[in-house]
């Protein structure tokens with residue numbers, strides 16, 4: 676496979692439920708994303724974006740199709756191996772931040788390193804460095820509830836990047852944020868994505884995010900209809 680390919684998902688199908696309640700969330704979705712790029716996935720609510728992200732992340736197993744991430748075929752791997760692959764190489768950012776309320780910010784940002792077996796002291800030192808990078812240097816002993824939404828999302832970014840993952844996967848990362856904070860979050864993600872051996876995938880409804888994309892995939896009804904380079908200054912550049 677071309678080493679510049681970060682994700683290659685082919686003919687993915689996934690259904691939920693049984694009988695008349697069965698929903699086909701993905702109906703043969705294909706996606707190719709590249710290292711050094713920020714890949715956007717857009718499409719109406721319910722078209723299968725989160726389902727596709729979860730399959731790429733290895734947290735959900737497709738009914739059929741194959742997924743290769745960073746050169747590893749996840750669909751051929753044992754689930755335990757998928758979990759350790761994910762902990763090492765993938766970072767996550769969610770719409771609702773998903774910080775742990777009983778942990779302070781340094782502890783929250785340390786979690787991926789602790790899961791990878793690092794000592795608490797080393798993990799917390801690296802977490803502090805990441806909090807510095809996202810502009811929260813002096814808030815490490817605070818708890819998530821003491822922060823604004825934008826600050827919480829920046830902690831979530833610190834957590835997603837602390838273990839230096841090659842792939843960062845984001846599900847609607849700006850939809851709970853105001854315009855300026857959303858802009859800052861996208862700038863941080865874009866800086867990561869532009870590194871040659873990294874990739875960032877962002878699912879979004881938010882047209883303000885389009886200007887940060889290198890490539891935009893459009894989904895509808897369980898399929899990826901197109902995946903085109905974003906045109907600088909072109910129709911995707913929205914200053915909303």
Ligand SMILES: Nc1ncnc2c1ncn2[C@@H]1O[C@H](COP(=O)(O)OP(=O)(O)O)[C@@H](O)[C@H]1O
Nearest residue numbers: 691692698700719720721722723724725726727
């Ligand atoms: N765990 C689940 N159980 C049942 N149906 C689900 C589940 N997850 C998603 N779906 C259904 O699959 C379809 C696609 O959902 P989703 O991937 O969340 O779409 P999107 O993220 O684009 O809004 C929707 O019809 C949704 O209701």
Ligand SMILES: [Mg+2]
Nearest residue numbers: 724725726846
């Ligand atoms: Mg979704």
